[in-house]
Amino acid sequence: MFKDLIPILSTLRRHRIAAGLIVLEVALTCAIVTNALHLIQTRIEALNTESGLAESEMAVLDLRGSKPQAPERSGAIAAEDVMRLRALPGVKAATVVNQIVYGNNSNNSGVSLEPDYKGTRVTAAQYAADEQMIPTFGLKLLEGRNFTPDEILDGFQAFSVADPVIGQLIINKVMADKLFPGRSAVGQRVYVFGRSPSTVIGVVETLTHTQLHRVRGGDGSGTAMILPLRGGGSYVLRAAPDQLDRVIKAATASLEAVDPTRVVTRARSVPQMRAGFYAQDRAMAWLMGGVCVSLLLVTAMGIVGLASFWVQQRTRMIGTRRALGATERQILRYFQLENLLLTTTGIVIGLGAAWALSQLLMQSYALPRLPWVYLPAGAVSLWLLGQLAVWVPARRAARLSPVAALRS
Amino acid sequence: MFLHYLELAWRNTLAAKGLSALMVLALGLGIGACMTTLTVYHVLSGDPIPHKSDRLFNVQLDAGDLIGWQAGQEPTFDLTRYDATALLRDRKAPRQVMSSGFNTSVGLPDGPAKPIFSSVRMTSADFFAMFDAPWAHGGGWSAADDEAEARVAVISASLNEKLFGGANSVGREVIVRGQPLRIVGVLKPWKVQPHFWDLTLGSYTETEDFYLPFSTAMALKMGHWGNMDCWGKGANGGSSLDLNASCSWVQYWVEFDKPEDAAAYRDYLVAYSEAQRKAGRFERPANVRLRNVMDWLGAQKVLPADVRLQTWLAFGFLAVCVVNMVGLLLAKTLRRSGEIGVRRALGATRGDIFRQFVVEAGMLGMAGALLGLLLAQGGLWLVRQSPNDYARLAELDAAMLALTLGLALLASLVAGLLPAWRAALVTPALQLKVQ
Numbered sequence A: 001m002f003k004d005l006i007p008i009l010s011t012l013r014r015h016r017i018a019a020g021l022i023v024l025e026v027a028l029t030c031a032i033v034t035n036a037l038h039l040i041q042t043r044i045e046a047l048n049t050e051s052g053l054a055e056s057e058m059a060v061l062d063l064r065g066s067k068p069q070a071p072e073r074s075g076a077i078a079a080e081d082v083m084r085l086r087a088l089p090g091v092k093a094a095t096v097v098n099q100i101v102y103g104n105n106s107n108n109s110g111v112s113l114e115p116d117y118k119g120t121r122v123t124a125a126q127y128a129a130d131e132q133m134i135p136t137f138g139l140k141l142l143e144g145r146n147f148t149p150d151e152i153l154d155g156f157q158a159f160s161v162a163d164p165v166i167g168q169l170i171i172n173k174v175m176a177d178k179l180f181p182g183r184s185a186v187g188q189r190v191y192v193f194g195r196s197p198s199t200v201i202g203v204v205e206t207l208t209h210t211q212l213h214r215v216r217g218g219d220g221s222g223t224a225m226i227l228p229l230r231g232g233g234s235y236v237l238r239a240a241p242d243q244l245d246r247v248i249k250a251a252t253a254s255l256e257a258v259d260p261t262r263v264v265t266r267a268r269s270v271p272q273m274r275a276g277f278y279a280q281d282r283a284m285a286w287l288m289g290g291v292c293v294s295l296l297l298v299t300a301m302g303i304v305g306l307a308s309f310w311v312q313q314r315t316r317m318i319g320t321r322r323a324l325g326a327t328e329r330q331i332l333r334y335f336q337l338e339n340l341l342l343t344t345t346g347i348v349i350g351l352g353a354a355w356a357l358s359q360l361l362m363q364s365y366a367l368p369r370l371p372w373v374y375l376p377a378g379a380v381s382l383w384l385l386g387q388l389a390v391w392v393p394a395r396r397a398a399r400l401s402p403v404a405a406l407r408s
Numbered sequence B: 001m002f003l004h005y006l007e008l009a010w011r012n013t014l015a016a017k018g019l020s021a022l023m024v025l026a027l028g029l030g031i032g033a034c035m036t037t038l039t040v041y042h043v044l045s046g047d048p049i050p051h052k053s054d055r056l057f058n059v060q061l062d063a064g065d066l067i068g069w070q071a072g073q074e075p076t077f078d079l080t081r082y083d084a085t086a087l088l089r090d091r092k093a094p095r096q097v098m099s100s101g102f103n104t105s106v107g108l109p110d111g112p113a114k115p116i117f118s119s120v121r122m123t124s125a126d127f128f129a130m131f132d133a134p135w136a137h138g139g140g141w142s143a144a145d146d147e148a149e150a151r152v153a154v155i156s157a158s159l160n161e162k163l164f165g166g167a168n169s170v171g172r173e174v175i176v177r178g179q180p181l182r183i184v185g186v187l188k189p190w191k192v193q194p195h196f197w198d199l200t201l202g203s204y205t206e207t208e209d210f211y212l213p214f215s216t217a218m219a220l221k222m223g224h225w226g227n228m229d230c231w232g233k234g235a236n237g238g239s240s241l242d243l244n245a246s247c248s249w250v251q252y253w254v255e256f257d258k259p260e261d262a263a264a265y266r267d268y269l270v271a272y273s274e275a276q277r278k279a280g281r282f283e284r285p286a287n288v289r290l291r292n293v294m295d296w297l298g299a300q301k302v303l304p305a306d307v308r309l310q311t312w313l314a315f316g317f318l319a320v321c322v323v324n325m326v327g328l329l330l331a332k333t334l335r336r337s338g339e340i341g342v343r344r345a346l347g348a349t350r351g352d353i354f355r356q357f358v359v360e361a362g363m364l365g366m367a368g369a370l371l372g373l374l375l376a377q378g379g380l381w382l383v384r385q386s387p388n389d390y391a392r393l394a395e396l397d398a399a400m401l402a403l404t405l406g407l408a409l410l411a412s413l414v415a416g417l418l419p420a421w422r423a424a425l426v427t428p429a430l431q432l433k434v435q
Helices: A002-014 A016-047 A071-087 A133-137 A173-179 A241-258 A270-313 A315-323 A328-365 A374-399 A402-407 B002-015 B017-044 B081-090 B143-147 B157-164 B214-219 B259-278 B293-299 B305-335 B337-345 B350-385 B398-425 B428-434
Strands: A058-065 A091-097 A108-114 A118-129 A141-144 A168-172 A189-191 A197-204 A224-230 A234-239 A262-269 B056-060 B095-107 B116-123 B135-138 B152-155 B173-176 B179-187 B210-213 B247-255 B289-292
Touching (some): A016 A374, A016 B305, A058 A270, A091 A118, A133 A234, A173 A224, A241 A262, A270 A315, A270 A328, B259 B289, B289 B293, B305 B337, B305 B350, B305 B398, B337 B350, B350 B398
Parallel strands (some): B152 B179
Antiparallel strands (some): A108 A118, B095 B116
């Protein structure tokens, strides 16, 4: 087979431009496709992030009134509304919370181990809700306990003094590990609003920032805490997935019936919110995928086009070789080997370019480094593409009858 | 001669249907992808107010405290209400505006039961003149109205449509937070993209539906939507919207007669910061920013990184398509060496052959452009279906249409040069002998 190598090289030397173009095309495709596939992979990873909540069982309702409402009343109104929601058939749990994952709100507070913001300090996503938040969200308590109903404070009253006193709080595992590495967080004291300490009474497993990987507030490390405060916010319900739509309708009717000046401005299930939150990532992954497929197609078309041209140009040579005893298989091998040589050259250049492009993307767009596995994967797929593309013209060459080829 | 070349090109294209179709398809795909992403890029990076964007400046003062502070970092994003009020009182620029966003229900005294929730901009008198608001009826309010907490409002065309069926509603009353406000102006439909005067509610949100004096909004105890940063004692037991709260949430813009006036205003801002520091209100060293519209949009990275990435990707794709076209054109050209030999023997010069093949490439380019245009329309339709806040803006305009055709022609001519040159090099004697 390798005795074909010398005639191939000498042919390619005579068709330097055409050969160079194939190499260039393969190299460009290789560089772009490896990086694009990597980008798709990072998006898909983002899509699969776990929020730690019982998402499929949750729904969120936003309620607004057309008349101004006294802020000191909002805690009491929320408590009454939640009682009403819990009484609805099918509702497993309900609560009012200041922010929710995939929502637009994001509250963050600095938390320190010493008063007045001194000592070790982290910025944590700040959830504020009553003792029903943990069952409604489906959070898993790793250590300690949930709030008791009498620990829940009225949000407005708590903040109407210069030094808010919040006796207890629950933190997530990330925060516990960060503030109290190697020891139990339960029973420890932290400072959130200045001078008054709060005692950690529980640690929950996964509770994320509302914006997940797109964190703007907070320090991006995934620290989060729950404060036992009742006030205005979004109404969150939990019900069996097949009951969710019905429960949303019932809850909307029930909340609007109490006071006709109030309107449920938005009622969505958490899976819907998740789909909306990730729509941009999904669109980007599809776009990248589309471009990759088109690129590979165009490259394959280029290879088919040039190989056909070569076959046609070398008809007489093929006829001579066949007349001198070369088998169909040998002719086929000849063109396949030629293609292998060209794509290999292209791939070697392309892998270098892929690496350089990934460095550029890392600097300009803060993307993660291209994992090395993408390089052999890209190489193998382009080899396969090249062989597939050359198959049709090479077979046509092999099938040429020697007599007809010589007479042409 | 050109027409003759065109006719030849047409015949040759028909003679190699498959190959020509491949080339047009590849070029069309490349052009389509490029135009789709370039249009999105063009729409999103556009100047929202071209004739005065170099004279409008956003103001930032660093009012935060020293906890976690690092020298050289960006100042707090917005102004505190206290500082915005103080700068507005000083009137050091020809026009100045403080504003912030909210959302509230607007109803009629005897209106429908379901209130209409509208986006609100609480602002000061110069807002409409500074940002060139188009008036349908009436006009804005005066600085005296700002002082007096006047119960006045300006509404958008779409809110006017919903409340009054599009009639001239100047002088009518609306009910907001239980209080009557008199409409003094109705705007025409008003599109400003990006929403540069307040980026905290989304960079590409629509212009607001309801405008009222800042002082009036505070008197009505309105809340606030958008970004808010607090430090120190924050709201200090009251509301974070209080005049003395350590919270920043007010956007502040100034307009000068000419861009050079910004330097003097910057000096004034530094002097103001120093005075506040002496008075004990500011803790950080003076750190002001005064950015014109385009600098402001750049500094806030309004253009989504994804959009830039997509544009680069599309150009990479186009590059592959052009390389592909060069290869195919070359193959097609060399296949016709015999014909070229005959033409050369019959007296055609090298220049004639070169021109003929360039025209042929150009023709394929135009076909690719048309296909690309169709694909770009399809691509933009797809973009508009995606749920971004900017998706609905993706429309092809005249400039982009011209650019599409230009880009396609350029790409195909670049692709055609090498094959045409090779064709011109064909030696007639050799070809004829082989035949």
